[in-house]
Amino acid sequence: MGMAFLRYRRWLRTADKLYTYASLGLVTVFVLLPFFWILSTSLKPESETFKFPVQWIPGKPTIAAYVEMWSHRPYGIYLLNSAFVALASMLIAVTVSSMSAYxxxxxxxxxxxxxxxxxxxxxxxxxxxxxISYFKVMSAAGLFDTLWALIITYTAYLLPFSVWIMKGYLDTIPVDLDEAALIDGCSPGNVFWRVILPVILPGIVATAIFSFLLAWNEFTFAYVLTSSDKRYTIGVGIAYLFGEYSVAWNELMAAGMVASLPPILLFFFASKYLISGLTAGALK
Structure with missing residues (x-):
């Protein structure tokens, strides 16, 4: 009876592991399938993008779509604009939110x-x-069709949630640390900059990643508050690939693939800080 029970428990553990791995495998396929389709379409010649039945793997892989993308439109400027706006919004939001949350x-x-x-x-x-309110304010301030209009708008939208994340993380840091630093002669400002700031680095990184991704992926405000080719972000630049009568799907997918690389790389290198920072803030 005892041996049968042990075998039954082993079988349950094995079944549980198989179920877990199968579920994770299905979720992984579900998440990665769109990225595979984007990459596959970007490497197809235009004649293969409309072929039926659908070809999952390009018959004649080519990087012509990437060459066309860079030669016909200033995607380098779009990427630089997106990077500048996202980084500036992120730095302002992280700096202000960390001090406010403290x-x-x-x-x-x-x-x-x-x-x-x-x-x-x-x-x-x-x-x-x-x-409409942001459009009127930026136009009245002479900031319409400037990158600073986007930075101000994104920062205003990022700050509330960033403060909430940072406060949740700061609440997990014992107040005894502040009191010990004050006893040692630190001023309240030095306590924050020299003692607390290094401790809350995971929370800062989590907030920075959240801010960067939101600013990088934003489209509506960038579309409304900019009007010239030199001020477009990557999202707006991709939107203009949709023609009135036709769409170059391989070029569109190539642009989407290039635009997705910075967020993917950022998350890949800082994922552990993002998870720990968001988890600490949420649990508190």
């Missing part, structure tokens, strides 16, 4: 909880409702 986490004052709720309440407003 103040909200360490210094209690009347209405502090309402401040946090008000910040999160702004995230409940659909961005489309703010589109």
């Amino acid at each position: 103040g909200l986490s360490r210094f209690r004052f009347r209405g502090s909880n309402w401040v946090l709720l008000a910040m999160m309440g702004t995230q409940m407003v659909p961005p489309m409702l703010l589109l």
